[in-house]
Amino acid sequence: xxxxxxxxxxxxxxxxxxxxxxxGSVFFPREDTFCRNPGCQGGALAEVPLSRRGRVWSYTDSxxxxxxxxxxxxxxxxxxxxxxxxxxxxxxIVVLGQAVPGITVADLAVGMEVEAVPGVLHEDARTTxxxxxxxxxxxxx
Amino acid sequence: xxxxxxxLGAGMHPWGKWGxxxxxxxxxxxxxxxxxxxxxxxxxDAIVGADTVRGGYPGYxxxxxxxxxxxxxxxRVTSVYAACASGAQAIGAARAQILAGLADVVxxxxxxxxxxGFFRPAGGDRPDDPDWLRFRVLGATNPTYFGLYARRRMAxxxxxxxxxxxxxVKNSAMGALNPNARYRKRVTAQEVAASAVVADPLRLLDICxxxxxxxxxxxxxxxxxxxxxxxxxxxxxxxxxxSPRYPTTVLDLPDIATDSAAAVExxxxxxxxxxxxxxxxEAGVGPDDLSLAEVYDLSTALELQWxxxxxxxxxxxxxxxxxxxxxxxxxxxxxNPSGGLSSFGEAVPAQAIAQVCEVTWQLRGxxxxxxxxxxxxxxxxxxxxxxxxxxxxxxx
Numbered sequence: 001x002x003x004x005x006x007x008x009x010x011x012x013x014x015x016x017x018x019x020x021x022x023x024g025s026v027f028f029p030r031e032d033t034f035c036r037n038p039g040c041q042g043g044a045l046a047e048v049p050l051s052r053r054g055r056v057w058s059y060t061d062s063x064x065x066x067x068x069x070x071x072x073x074x075x076x077x078x079x080x081x082x083x084x085x086x087x088x089x090x091x092x093i094v095v096l097g098q099a100v101p102g103i104t105v106a107d108l109a110v111g112m113e114v115e116a117v118p119g120v121l122h123e124d125a126r127t128t129x130x131x132x133x134x135x136x137x138x139x140x141x
Numbered sequence: 142x143x144x145x146x147x148x149l150g151a152g153m154h155p156w157g158k159w160g161x162x163x164x165x166x167x168x169x170x171x172x173x174x175x176x177x178x179x180x181x182x183x184x185x186d187a188i189v190g191a192d193t194v195r196g197g198y199p200g201y202x203x204x205x206x207x208x209x210x211x212x213x214x215x216x217r218v219t220s221v222y223a224a225c226a227s228g229a230q231a232i233g234a235a236r237a238q239i240l241a242g243l244a245d246v247v248x249x250x251x252x253x254x255x256x257x258g259f260f261r262p263a264g265g266d267r268p269d270d271p272d273w274l275r276f277r278v279l280g281a282t283n284p285t286y287f288g289l290y291a292r293r294r295m296a297x298x299x300x301x302x303x304x305x306x307x308x309x310v311k312n313s314a315m316g317a318l319n320p321n322a323r324y325r326k327r328v329t330a331q332e333v334a335a336s337a338v339v340a341d342p343l344r345l346l347d348i349c350x351x352x353x354x355x356x357x358x359x360x361x362x363x364x365x366x367x368x369x370x371x372x373x374x375x376x377x378x379x380x381x382x383x384s385p386r387y388p389t390t391v392l393d394l395p396d397i398a399t400d401s402a403a404a405v406e407x408x409x410x411x412x413x414x415x416x417x418x419x420x421x422x423e424a425g426v427g428p429d430d431l432s433l434a435e436v437y438d439l440s441t442a443l444e445l446q447w448x449x450x451x452x453x454x455x456x457x458x459x460x461x462x463x464x465x466x467x468x469x470x471x472x473x474x475x476x477n478p479s480g481g482l483s484s485f486g487e488a489v490p491a492q493a494i495a496q497v498c499e500v501t502w503q504l505r506g507x508x509x510x511x512x513x514x515x516x517x518x519x520x521x522x523x524x525x526x527x528x529x530x531x532x533x534x535x536x537x
Contacts, residue, residue: 002268017401028398057392058293060285067282069276070279083289096275
């Protein structure tokens with residue numbers, strides 16, 4: 001579904017973007033077709049790992065069950081998840097993601113350091129959909 | 142000024158959850174606008190419809206759908222879609238036809254029958270659609286974006302949830318006076334604080350609902366207005382439909398990430414501010430000239446953001462402006478005297494048109510109990526999904 005957006009496990013986990021060889025612009029989610037910088041004639045777009053750590057730009061949560069295509073188990077009670085927008089200094093980009101399970105808005109503050117870790121978005125009998133999550137640094141769960 | 146067009150007529154179908162087709166709402170609004178203008182539908186040269194993605198195929202060809210419902214009469218027909226800016230693009234298309242001499246009088250219509258609950262992307266597995274992706278991968282509904290902006294304001298500017306609640310208190314007091322509004326009950330700060338959290342720190346009463354509704358305008362050349370016996374019409378002197386400039390550094394619907402500013406330095410002016418700036422520039426007015434503003438208060442916190450982006454106050458000063466009462470009725474620059482989306486709810490293709498209906502009534506002195514005294518210059522503003530900007534300046 002989001003093939004090539006991240007790679008690796010544990011400390012090697014990285015979000016993957018692309019970088020324009022002509023102007024150096026970085027894109028996430030990956031842009032493989034054209035450079036979106038209006039001043040660039042367009043260069044080859046090469047895969048590039050993004051910084052693993054960044055700082056919280058803002059955060060919120062979803063107290064109500066979102067509609068499809070988000071996949072939830074309607075028979076189970078709704079467990080809110082937290083969303084964090086994270087500023088990556090080297091790339092000068094803000095990337096949105098869900099927090100690791102168990103992290104609530106009460107655990108967060110703007111400016112706090114977080115890191116990208118692998119997570120499971122959803123699984124059924126046949127498929128496990130993996131994703132990225134943001135986790136405050138120093139938290140091991 | 143040759144770049145101006147006249148607003149001859151304005152009309153609405155009341156907002157609510159009426160359970161009928163968007164066509165009914167649009168036709169009711171159109172007929173009201175035509176009556177207000179004193180123009181027979183058969184004398185209209187062109188019709189522009191703001192599209193709804195709901196309502197099946199006819200929703201995508203709104204101009205023709207409304208024309209057929211009103212009775213085919215051979216008018217030039219246009220349909221436009223630009224998410225929340227659809228109505229402004231419809232006004233922009235009508236204005237361009239008038240200024241180009243292709244039409245003397247144009248009917249602009251937007252209407253929607255919104256689904257219950259959260260807006261969601263069109264169906265099917267569509268991983269090439271950013272709107273589909275943000276729901277599928279993150280479950281990021283519209284209110285979660287509003288929550289992110291609100292929390293950011295709290296961290297950067299020191300706004301509080303109590304400040305946000307005061308926006309609802311102000312707008313609901315105005316909506317209570319507006320017969321076209323869906324919610325016509327004054328809300329207290331305590332009621333906001335007691336409502337359920339939807340996306341921290343925002344509560345149910347901080348966030349606008351989805352609604353049905355319709356709005357329409359009859360626009361004409363100034364010459365037509367004069368011949369029609371309207372010597373001093375409300376005039377539209379600017380329609381801004383600008384896009385963002387790369388790189389956008391504020392996370393916006395429906396994106397999962399901002400552009401990277403690693404290679405290109407961002408413009409000093411963020412997107413929302415550039416929308417207003419383009420309108421001011423075109424109209425030759427500035428924030429100090431305004432009598433009132435109608436802005437998209439999709440959330441209470443977002444209305445505060447607009448104060449700064451419209452230049453009503455300096456960055457970070459919005460809550461102060463609100464607390465001073467400057468944006469309330471009787472204040473220096475009343476904002477959302479209609480009651481705003483807070484009182485209307487979202488009927489997407491109708492919204493930007495409804496904003497211009499309100500400022501038309503205000504500039505004519507016909508806004509009844511919610512009238513802003515001596516209104517001369519008004520601005521409307523909104524931002525639509527996928528980088529659509531919209532602002533209209535109207536004067537009298």
